[in-house]
Amino acid sequence: MELRKINKNDAANQWEYTTSLPEDENGLTNPFHGVTYEEYLKKVLPLIISYEHPKDMPDWFVPETYYYLWDGDCIVGEFRIRHCLTEALRSGAGHIGYSIRKESRGKGYGTAGLKLTIQIAREIVPEDEIYLRVKKDNIASQKVMLNNGAYFAYEDEEHYFMRIRK
Numbered sequence: 399m400e401l402r403k404i405n406k407n408d409a410a411n412q413w414e415y416t417t418s419l420p421e422d423e424n425g426l427t428n429p430f431h432g433v434t435y436e437e438y439l440k441k442v443l444p445l446i447i448s449y450e451h452p453k454d455m456p457d458w459f460v461p462e463t464y465y466y467l468w469d470g471d472c473i474v475g476e477f478r479i480r481h482c483l484t485e486a487l488r489s490g491a492g493h494i495g496y497s498i499r500k501e502s503r504g505k506g507y508g509t510a511g512l513k514l515t516i517q518i519a520r521e522i523v524p525e526d527e528i529y530l531r532v533k534k535d536n537i538a539s540q541k542v543m544l545n546n547g548a549y550f551a552y553e554d555e556e557h558y559f560m561r562i563r564k
């Protein structure tokens with residue numbers, strides 16, 4: 399298993415994953431659901447790669463890097479790291495967002511992928527802790543976080559806010 403940063407050489411596999419990911423599942427949003435391969439190559443891939451060093455983006459946008467979890471020659475998941483927190487991220491989505499391909503769930507990929515993602519995030523994130531947010535009814539994702547040493551910080555009506563010490 400390997401976590402690989404988004405790149406141009408893996409375009410076909412990344413596109414296939416992106417287009418199969420729902421538009422919104424448990425708060426993980428994907429505005430690129432259903433894009434054609436041509437559109438992905440021309441617009442979406444360069445745009446997502448540019449998120450790491452954003453240009454002409456609104457003030458609220460912090461650098462964000464996408465990684466893909468590979469098992470052999472198949473992408474089984476996507477992990478996104480937001481490099482630092484704004485006030486909105488601190489009380490919102492936090493540093494990391496992730497998803498596992500539907501057919502590949504329940505096999506330990508989520509837990510293993512978050513572990514690899516945290517190793518990278520520790521080097522990037524300036525805050526003392528890694529912030530995560532999960533919906534109260536998303537038991538699988540709560541377990542993925544707890545399996546990686548997350549602790550419960552607080553809750554609102556809909557979510558638990560979890561943190562992992564660096």
Ligand SMILES: CC(C)(COP(=O)(O)OP(=O)(O)OC[C@H]1O[C@@H](n2cnc3c(N)ncnc32)[C@H](O)[C@@H]1OP(=O)(O)O)[C@@H](O)C(=O)NCCC(=O)NCCS
Pocket residue numbers: 423424425426496497498499502503504505506507508509510531532533536537538539541542545
């Ligand atoms: C959440 C998600 C990433 C979990 O990925 P996964 O690869 O299935 O996770 P794992 O296989 O590592 O499973 C973690 C734990 O959840 C449990 N689990 C998996 N699917 C479950 C389900 N549908 N209901 C309850 N528990 C579940 C597993 O048994 C495992 O339990 P354990 O730690 O006691 O062994 C995946 O379901 C997903 O992509 N969901 C949609 C997007 C999403 O919710 N992203 C997270 C937003 S915070």
